[in-house]
Amino acid sequence: MALKETFYISHGSPTLSIDDSLPARHFLQSFQRAVFPQKPKSILVISGHWETDVPTVNAVDGPSDTIYDFYNFPKRMYELKYPAPGAPDLAYKVKKLLQAGGFNQVHVDKNRGLDHGAWVPLMLMYPEADIPVCQLSIQTNLDATHHYRIGKALASLKEEGVLVMGSGSATHNLRSMHRGDADDGSVASWAAEFDNWLKEALLDGRYEDVNQYESKAPYAKLAHPWPDHFFPLHVAMGASGDDSKSEVIHESWTNGTLSYTSFKFTS
Template sequence: MSDEQMIKETFFVSHGMPRLMIGRQLLAGWRENVYSKRPKSILVISAHWETDQSTVNAVDLCDTIYDFDSFPAYMYQFKYPAPGAPDLAKRVQELLMASGLKCVHMDKKRGLDHGAWVPLLLMYPEADIPVCQLSILPHLDGTYHFNLGRALAPLKEEGVLIIGSGNATHPASDTPRCSDGVAPWAAQFDDWLKEALTTGRYEVVNNCETKAPHWKKAHPLPEHFYPLHVAMGAAGESFRAEQIHISWDQGIMSNASYKFTSS
């Protein structure tokens, strides 16, 4: 593959609440302001596909999964019929098993959940780029997912855009909202994450379960954070991190998003 086709960047995007997809500034201006290159295919690691063992979907055409309840009717009208990427799924399986995983499952039926199709609908609305999804394993930790990403780093040289889709903070549904700015605990967590990433202290982020301030409040369940670790690991041996977006929902859910660029 030529140097022009190779990809140096991986991304973590906070997809936010599905109903807020309309007008999401970062994603709607993706090709103009963030990433203009057209990838050969896309691998998405979504917070909304949790499994006990690593699994990739290998389908010819991606169905749109409406994995949410009681949302406005218009949300169920959106479609994202992107072509699947079974060859990429096979390549992901090969790389992960070569890294030491004993088993990587192939799912030949599953389409794209809203952690994948909501951002992709804004980023690449034509739905003409092949897409593959990789599950996360929330019973394992950040370091595991970082190493999972590290095994996938060669995909960038093959023209694959790797996107982790979750949220920088994702508190419990009964967490008190903050109507006046940002909740102090959420701001502290978000500041910690930005400082650690942009100063190269990646090992601290890998040990978020013990190092992050207000970890259990920011992520009572970790599934929305571990896609960041996969994207960070997939950047390779030497990379720099840059925050490319920050906004807040209800003063407690951070939509901070990051670009990881390999040197």
């Protein structure tokens, strides 16, 4: 079963795993029904929570470990499990495609499980945990174009029924978040301006502008002081193939500056 779609999911806060008041949680719970009814053969997740010097994939035999890479959150979040099967065959396929695409150094990690950028959205999207999952790392020492090229090298995976999903946040400035009583439901003007620019650029097909977002987008450094949660979008965008169309599939905000805007790319 060939697929035509890739996705960028804004997973926002780890509390998405338990907080039923978040609209983004309800969106992800409806994903199979309302957005993407096909069941993929396997899933490749590019998460903003795995940074390495060179592209690295995890090739796990058996159920993947659930990594709790967050601190001082409610106890029950550390009791959640997402024991999806690993996807070692997919991992080595990813390595082969990346090498063929000019990425000479690609590493395989046979031990790493799934970080919360992968398991939090997936436990809502595919709660049965019965689809094999592989993770691919990002390189924050490099740029957006590097990640777009990674995606381009992996575009053929869709033809094999692999769901390619970037997981991050459309805006991600944790220091500027409104917390507690300061969160009055309003959205900071700079965050909204960046988010609107991103939506317009993608819907207009201006992918090269998105690759050059640091010089093209308003408030780029405020929206992403560190690019870890943005680069997964560039991989999903590249993997969608030439002449793909973008669609906004969800929009919501928390804490004044954290956007849950998510996208579908269709070839």
